[in-house]
Amino acid sequence: MNEHLIVRVVTKMLVPFVLLFALYVQMHGDFGPGGGFQAGVIFAAAFIVYAIVFGIRPTIRAMPVGVVAAMVSLGVILYAGVGFAALLAGGSFLDYSVFDPHDPVRGQHLGILLVELGVGITVSGVLMAIFLTFAERYSR
Amino acid sequence: MLSGRTVSLFLVLYGTWLLLSGIWEPFLMIVGVIACCLVVVLAHRMAVIDEEGHPIHLALRALLYVPWLFWQIALSNVGVARRVLSPRLNIDPASAMVPASQRSNAGLVAFANSITLTPGTVSLSVYSDRIHVHALHRASLDELLNGEMDRRVRRMEGEV
């Protein structure tokens, strides 16, 4: 689709802002759970639209496959790791208030932020991985 | 790497971030810087920071063009709605080549998208010097062939 001028230009303009929006959702998601999912989807969507318009090879150049695969695992590890950290800090599993003994609410903020980050990384990793395998190998 | 365009992209992104955040909290502002840096790095790796992907040079003059375009969109919306809703379906489809005098790809895209955005005309195909346009009614095509939109877009590109 490289010859497709309009789509190409529009996509180029779009991609940075979509990525930014993903990070925005990620970082502002801590006022209610669920932000990580959205962020992950949006983040991956940016790469997916890029891959559709420019092809797989440039996409992999920007985001190597190994990185994508590691993202999946690292996100989950981050998620569960925060839970364990809470345990070790003396709270119950996923009890983030222990992260800041003086201000439990801040602790909760931090905990949710990290957990959601884990979710976001995993979700985007999974989606990208699936798209890459799908697009790489499927032809009608 | 750190071209003017890159810096510009960073600033625009950060502005958007602040606007979206709406909270002047140091933590989020710092996170915003990190986030924008990350995006710029990724955008750079994806090679989208160029005059096509970040046509900041058009921004100022676009402020003049956009209101006119919106007015055109409003007018043609009403027009197309009337045609669609008229009992006998008052349409007369036609397609033709419309000359395009823009010099840059960004300008060409702006022109083509403007055509598509105004209901009643759709850009079918873009060539370096002309755009293949389809219209719901011959009248819209004739109006486009006047060349006013072409001129205004080229003015946005900056006249030589």
Add this chain to the structure above:
Amino acid sequence: MSLALDILSWTMMFGGSFFMVTSGIGMVRLPDLFARLHSAGLADTGGAALLLLGMILQAGFTLVTVKLLLIGLFIFLTAPAASHAVAHAALIGGLLADDPDENRRSNDEAPRG
């Protein structure tokens, strides 16, 4: 003032909905793909814009407005690109009856997009 705003926003949203429905009618009534493309434009531009404006008036100047504007900006950027992509694909697919480019399939001059 608030009442006036309400009326204005109500009108806008009603207008937007009207364009949406008109777009839908056009999608059904119009005879071929290229004609329907214009009808789709009604939803993307008049419909979406008026609805968003109506909502902005309801929201006042808040984060919600910023997001509504963002949605509008996004639609105005991507909708024509999508429409064009469909139209272009259909053109290449040979769906246009009075195609002026006689040499489309002779690779004389490949369109740039």
Add this chain to the structure above:
Amino acid sequence: MRLLEHLPALIVAVPMIAAPICALLLRTRVSYWFAIGVAWVTFAMSLVLMDRVLSEGVIVYALGGWAPPWGIVYVVDPLSAMMLVLVSGMAAIIMPGTLLGIGSEVVRRAKRFFFAVVLLVLTGMLGIVITGDAFNLYVFLEIASLASYALVAMGSDRRSLPAALNYLIQGTIGATFILIGIGLIYMVTGTLNMADMAGRLQGLEDSRPLQAALAFILVGAAIKFALFPVHAWLPNAYTHAPSMVSAFFGATATKLGAYILIRFIYSVFGDDFAFGHMAIAWVLIPAGIAGAFMGSLVAIWQNDLKRMLAYSSIAQVGYIALGIGLDNQDGLIGAIVHIFNHGLMKGALFMVMAAVILRLGGATMAEFRGLGRRMPLTMACFVVAGLSLIGVPLTVGFISKWYLVLGAIEAGLWPIAVLVVASSLLAIVYMWRVIEVAYFETATDTHAIREAPLQLLLPTAALALLCVLLGISTEFTVEIASRAVVFLDVGL
């Protein structure tokens, strides 16, 4: 130790964090050992939890320290403790054999991730069992299901792919039904906590959404549970999945559908509503009996033994549904005990398939000719587990059938009692075909076939042994099932 208090969370969290770590381990062998360790640690945790539940009563653990109505709670009662032991125990027992078992049965490029996905399944299954939050249950259900679809698809036989896709489609329909049901209850009660739901449902028997919710959950769970006539995903999935996967699923997967059904009927809706108001017995009992017959009958005609076992699973699932449908203590004890006992038998039988496929490259009647002499120990395990499947006394199968028949008679359903045992006679036919071929016929080829390797043989033998031990001493299974039934407040 303080960490003990957090066991309800750890038992899910440990496999959850272990799964991605396992994926990051680049060598298959390393992740294999890692997964074995995790499975056994989980198993140990489930035993400790069981012990605590039996001695101290129900454990409620609030995630994040938030009290029940706001946060997600994990609840360990006798039933969930038993399911935890079953799931983690089967994982622990089966895991050591997997590396050999998947040798030729998993596509090469999937091997690296095999163990990570297995741990993901484990996470989801344990989560389903332990959570006290309805929506959380759905999420865990999907984690387990997605990973399960992937596991089935890892089979090296290309037929595993359409099988996995079918499993995916039907499984998703089931899960979606459950999700709709949960949504409807949420709509009526405004809570996702199952205990809260039960409290707020009092007096709402005539609520349409509630009735719809029960119907949706019943159908959804039935699909997950492979209850006749919504069992269609199971035969191909179990046949074409790698045998070790079939062993694990055969022992656990459908059981979770049963668990979800029991959980919702007794812990959320209450049996007055489910059986009195909605008369779901009229669904469960006929479907259970029909499934028992249909599954066994079809099993008789199978040439591929994995497929035979798969159909046998459908039959066994019928018994469990029947036991639930009887709505009395003994019936439910029978169902719960059978959930556990069938896990042991099917686990052992599919492990035998894995061993036979490893040595002979297939598991059809042809491979089983003369197997009694070629792989005597493996076949001995097969016979023991097979007798148990038939329901011969002194095996676990007898115990489950005893309670099912007792429940049927207590419910005044004599014909059902007769049908239960009559259908188990069909099991004699399909098991005996194999035993006959293995002991009375001689192999057609003359290759020297060695007995199964120890990693496969020991777990198989352990399961077969359990089939007998737990058939003689039922302190563990029946005792816990009885407690579960008392706790669920059944038919009192």
Add this chain to the structure above:
Amino acid sequence: MSALGSNGGFMLLAVAIPLFGAIAIVLLRRWPNVREAATLITGVALFVDVALIACALQSGPVSRLVLAEPIVGLPLELAVEPLGMLFALVASGLWIVTSIYAIGYMRAHHEMNQTRFYAFFAIAIAATMGIALAGNLLTLFVFYEALTLSTFPLVTHSGTSEAKRAGRTYLGILLGTSIGLFLVAIVGTYAFAGTLEFRSGGILDGKVTGGVAGLLLALYAFGIGKAAVMPFHRWLPAAMVAPTPVSALLHAVAVVKAGVFSLLKIVTYIFGFDLVSGLDATVALQIAAAFTVIAASLIAITQDDLKARLAYSTVSQLSYIVLAALIADPAGFLGGGLHIATHAFGKITLFFCAGAILVATHKTRVSELDGLGRAMPWTMAAFLIGSLSIIGLPPFAGLWSKFYLIEGAWFGGNAWLVAIFAVSTLLNIFYLLPIPFRAFFRPAGGHAAGPVARREVPLTCLVAIGITSLGCLALFLFPDPILDLLSRGGAP
């Protein structure tokens, strides 16, 4: 009482000795002579053990021995009562004789897999001891199934396709009836009575309505397939393919006797005479049994195959005991119990003779036996003794059991049964006596013409035949010990 001094310890030994014997037989498989010695030693040890139990029973109270508790409140336990004692004595005694016979027969007949044969034979005896000493109905059922499974390899011993078919029939009917009907009856009994213990006067009286009791009784009567009440008798003629010692095991020592023994015991100790005699169903079942008596006799007359004729004779004779049970009074109990013993001695003699004829002359048909009395005088004399005993003519033991049966029928108000017994006796004469008559009084003719050489069978076979024939006589002369024993059981 010390553990071993109590008859509890002896009861455990009664089950354990044959099992250890089986292990010894397998371990000694390389030395046939030692192996056979092990069989005999085990047999003697068992008999001594059982005799010790009998002595203990004579002198002291009965203790119980709990082996395990597979179902809460329902242990596997051993206990001794007179009827079971008798059965244990008969079975363990005849096992020694059968072993002696088998040693000669198996070697002379060049059978394969003799180790397997002796081992499973011993296991079957262990199961029989379990049946005889079962302390409750569950225990009885467990050993009943064990007996079925352990005799399967014996029935299919030759491994031919005919044997395989016979094995299928054998297993199909026995497992089918036991799981499909017997088990249902047991669970039903448990559901109503809350226990399965054998108690004087029964456990069901007053707990169930007449309809349920009738249903249960019917389930027992047909569910105990080993009693071979028509239409579930086919397995017995089918099992004729087995080697003769196995036939002896089936017809005299263990299997069919286990069936009628169970029925007698259930009527006596589960139902109680009062309950059974008051049931409408009893009459119907009596008719079924009476039909079996007559029909099987008629079929026997038409059989030319010697073993098949004897098999149908057994079917007929078994229903005598079924009728005895259904008469449900002390005289019937006495007659039934006695008939277990007398028929055992008579029928085992006949089968030993049939086996001897086969080994010596390879003849299996009645029509081929003309003139054989000259070649095998001892064998055919024994055959005559066995026949007379079965018919019930003096001076042989069969007289007593028939006497008590008729007495029970007459005084129990079932005069029509007396007629049945009379007709059946006539039929007995028709199908049994012609065989020795042919052998002694018809000249050898047909294809096997020519001078008849004396061809007796191996000495061990002859010894065995002699012992059992003498047994028939001895039981006629000294029936008192048995009658004493039996009269201590039965009515409360």
Add this chain to the structure above:
Amino acid sequence: MFGTAIILILIATALVLIRAVRGPTPYDRILAVNVLGTMTVMLIALAGFLVDRPAFLDLSLVYALLNFIGTLAALKFFKHGYLGDAP
């Protein structure tokens, strides 16, 4: 008033659905689904106002993005038969 708008848009959605079902060319369907997407974006936003949950706006923005991607993917896939690089 949000309710009215929602009902009207639902009507429009139904009309577009007719086109999506009727086709006749794949381009017609793709176009219809694209318009459907735009309408859904508006629906979600309006629903957010109706139930006073501003978070719905994020959702509709995401949906708009997915709509765009979906249209491109469908076109490319229909035209070329692959999504990635030419095989």
Add this chain to the structure above:
Amino acid sequence: MMELYEFVIGHAIQWGAVALLVIGLYIMMTRHNLIKKVVGLNIFQTAVFLVYIQMSYVTGATAPIAKAGQTLYSNPLPHVLILTAIVVSVSVSSLALALIVRIRESYGSIEEDEIVDLDAPKTDAVA
């Protein structure tokens, strides 16, 4: 007036959900093309989103929200639930598509009946 809206919307959504359920199931059952089946599955799952959207309208459905100060967070709200459901739905679809890719690689077809035919000679006949 407001009640009327809510009634209409509530029921429109309800019937919409039912319609989607039925349409999705119908497609899944009648189509042989695997992609179409997955599309049907997606339509089917969309019904759930509608059910959960409808929850927002029903009075009393609002989840209990913790008191401020005690904690910042509330019980999962409908939109979070919908979002989760969407994520699940996307994952399921992706996995399904990935499977279809591999099916096409192995069979050269994504038509269910053709795939069944391709396996037919290999399937087990009754011995």
